[in-house]
Amino acid sequence: DAGITQSPRHKVTETGTPVTLRCHQTENHRYMYWYRQDPGHGLRLIHYSYGVKDTDKGEVSDGYSVSRSKTEDFLLTLESATSSQTSVYFCAISEKTANSPLHFGNGTRLTVT
């Protein structure tokens, strides 16, 4: 298994509070991604990074921000959580480009009440 650790694994938070999810990799892969998975929508890309301090938006980036200050860490922040952000969040990495196999972490289940 690719060395990807997501934390926390579960979180319950209240509407309007800030939340940060962390993804840590030990593979030294260049590309890192944040997805959310919802019934009826499948997996959707939130943000991705192609290097330290290099990030870009995915298809559902509104309400989310990311940061990557080190190769191994990619943080996803919900500035003010809403109930529509209740989801399972997955971090993924790939070695060279998106044209390499994608490896996923085990996910963070976030509930916003």
Add this chain to the structure above:
Amino acid sequence: KQEVTQIPAALSVPEGENLVLNCSFTDSAIYNLQWFRQDPGKGLTSLLLIQSSQREQTSGRLNASLDKSSGRSTLYIAASQPGDSATYLCAVLIQGAQKLVFGQGTRLTINP
């Protein structure tokens, strides 16, 4: 807009059968197609990646084919086992974008 469809949404077969899972996509301008499996409560595990210039890839009992012109891929599982029970997802990488578009998956159950 690229759309990826997997039919059926669920499939149940007895152990030992050979089976085929289907994936279709609307835009043939892709870099690659990937097949994943997802076990309950877990992340996705990469099974096979087929480059757009390739026709198929094999790994053990799994064989994936790609027909880009018709917008179709199949995942063939030989001699199915209960441990193959999982949700199988396909995803295509869009040309010009660092982005995979996923299908919603086929939930496969292999009955002992």
